[in-house]
Amino acid sequence: MRPFDYVKPADVAAAVRAVATAPGAKFIGGGTNLVDLMREGIETPDTVVDLGGLPLDGVEELPDGGLRIGALVRNSALAADQRVRGRYPMLSQAILSGASAQLRNMATVGGNLLQRTRCPYFYDQAAACNKRAPGSGCDALDGFNRGHAVLGVSEQCIATHPSDMCVALAALDAVVEVESVRGTRRIPVADLHRLPGATPDVEFELAADQLITAVELPPVPVAANSRYRKVRDRASYAFALVSVAAALEVRDGAVTAARLALGGVAAKPWRAREAERLLVGGPASEESFGRAADAELAAATVRPGNAFKVALARATIVATLRDLTHGGSTA
Amino acid sequence: MTEIRMRVNGVVHSLDVEPWVSLLDALRERLGLTGPKKGCDQGACGACTVLADGVRINACLALAVQYADKEITTIEGLAQGGELHPVQQAFIRHDGFQCGYCTSGQICSAVAMLAEHAAGMPSVVSGSAARAELTDAEIRERMSGNLCRCGAYNGILDAIREVATP
Structure with a gap:
C-alpha cells in the first residue's frame, strides 16, 4: 500500500478543515472499500482522515416522524434498528442483503453511499477503464x-453502483446532509450519484472536501x-x-401509493419514477x-452478457409488487 | 509511525505501526498471532475474522490504527483456563473442517454470530421478524461471510447448530 499520513480529528469542524x-x-469510515482500493493502488490518498472519533453514530427521531441517521452508524446497527424495521422494512432488508455480517459490522452509512x-x-490496472483512467477506454x-448496467449507460462506461442500501x-426520498468549510448542503440520495455520460470518473x-454527516429519512407511510x-x-454474499x-398501498384492488427503485442496473440507485406514475x-x-x-425498462441498452437483466428486472418487479399486494412486508 | 495501545486476548500491547498496516498484519507479523489467516486479503473469504469489542470484523480490511484502544479477540483468546470454547469443541466433534485454513475465522465468526442472534440482530432470511429461530437456513445466511473451499459446510453447520440448541 502506498504510504500516507494519518489524522484522527475529534469533531466535524476539524475533519472538514x-x-x-x-x-x-x-x-x-469503516474502510471496507477504501482499504481494498488502496491495497490495489486504485485509491492513492496522501492523507487519510479517520472519522472514527466523530460523534455521528446515532439514529434520532425527527419532529415530522422521520429519522436522522448519523453517517457513522454501522450498517448492521441501522438494519437492526426497530424503528427502521417497523417503518422502513425495505431499508433493513436491503442492508441485510448486502455483503457479510463482518462487513456490515464495519461499514458505515456514509461509506456505503460513497462506495465505488x-x-x-475498474479493479484491474492492466485493463482499459474510463472511470479509473479517463480516456483509456472501457474493456x-x-x-x-454479465454484471453491468443496462439503464443510463454511455459508450464510456457501463459500471453499476453496487450498494443495496x-x-x-432512493425509493424512500432520503436526503444526505453534507458539511464542508463552505457550509452545509442537503442533497437527495437520488441525485447523489451521477450517470457516467462522458465523465464516468x-x-x-460532491466535492472532495465535503463530508456526509447524516442521512435523513422523511416519513413515508x-x-x-x-x-x-x-x-x-449465489444465495448470499454476492452483488446484485x-x-x-x-412499497405498495392497495385499496379496493387499486394502487393508491407506490415506491419503486432498482439496483444492479445502473451507475446509480435507479428510482423508477415512470413505473411509479403508471402504477398509482x-x-x-x-x-x-x-x-x-x-x-x-423501455430505455434499456444491453450488451450480449447482460441482456438477460431486462427480463429479470421485469420479473423481479412484478413478483415483488405481487407479494406486497398480498400483504406481508417481511421476507 | 503511530503508537497505539490495543488489548489483545486480555493482554495490553503497545505497538508502533505505520498507518497503512492492516489489523491482520499487526496481529500476525507484530504480535505473532497467526490464528487469523490471510486468505483473500480483500474481504471476500472471512478467514481473517476476529472480534473487536466482541463484534466480528474482517481484520484484512481494517487499518490497525483505526482499532487503537479496542479489545481484540482472536482464535487464540477463546479458550478459558485451558478449556476450549464450546464452539471449538463442537467443531472438533462434528469435523467442522478439513484443511483447517478457514477454521479460526469460522469459529470466531460463529461465536460472534451467536451473540448477535442473542442480541436480536435480524437477517435477510427472517426479514423484519422480531426474533428468528436459528434454523439451518438462518445459520447458513448468518455465516455466509466465511467461505470453506474444502466444503466442510455440513460439519460446520452441525457444530454451530449443536451450540445454538443445547
Missing part, C-alpha cells in the same frame, strides 16, 4: 459484462408495506444482478405491474 487544507486527502463500483475492469463494453434510500455530486428483493448468482426496493391509480394486477415495469 483537515481535507480542505490537503487536496490529496480522503475520509475513511465493483466492475472487475467492459465488449468484455465480461442506496436502492432503498466523476461519480458523485406506504413504506410500512415494503420489501427489498435481490437476485444474485438485479434488485428491487418496493391502476389496478393491483400482474398485468398492470408488468406494463409499469416495461415502461421503466
